[in-house]
Amino acid sequence: MLNPHYLDASLLVFVEITLNRGAPDVFEQFNSAVQKLEEIQECHLVSGDFDxxxxxxxxxxxxYRKLLGETLLRLPGVNDTRTYVVMEEVKQSNRLVIKTR
Incomplete structure (x- = not known):
């Protein structure tokens, strides 16, 4: 596993994004734009209070302030964001549990 501290990427941040749903294709526009951003490791459409x-x-x-101000807030349809900075990574894994039948 790569160590983010050695790769100048030691600050882990999660960002909630809420879209302005006024435009009919806002989700497609956002999806397309975020796919092009190398800085974003993961992007998930979720249920709940944000998108x-x-x-x-x-x-x-x-x-991060630069990424937020110059990139994330300018993505198509972004109405609101909330930022969560990780203080400690308790567990990280890419493993999938495969259950046998």
Whole structure:
């Protein structure tokens, strides 16, 4: 597993995105735009009080402020964001449990 600290990506951030649903194709526009962003590791359309949950890793808070202000807030249809900075990664895994029948 790669160590993000050695790759200048030590700050792990999750971002809630709420879209302005006024445009009929806002979800398609957002999906297309976020696919092009190398900074975004994961993007999930979710149920609940917001529309998307994004995961990103950046060098520091200054880099995140720049990403938020210059990129995320300018994505198509973005109405609101909420940021969650990870203080400690308790568990991280890419493994899938395969159950036998």
């Amino acid at each position: 998307y949950l994004l995961k990103t890793r950046v060098p520091d808070m200054s880099a």
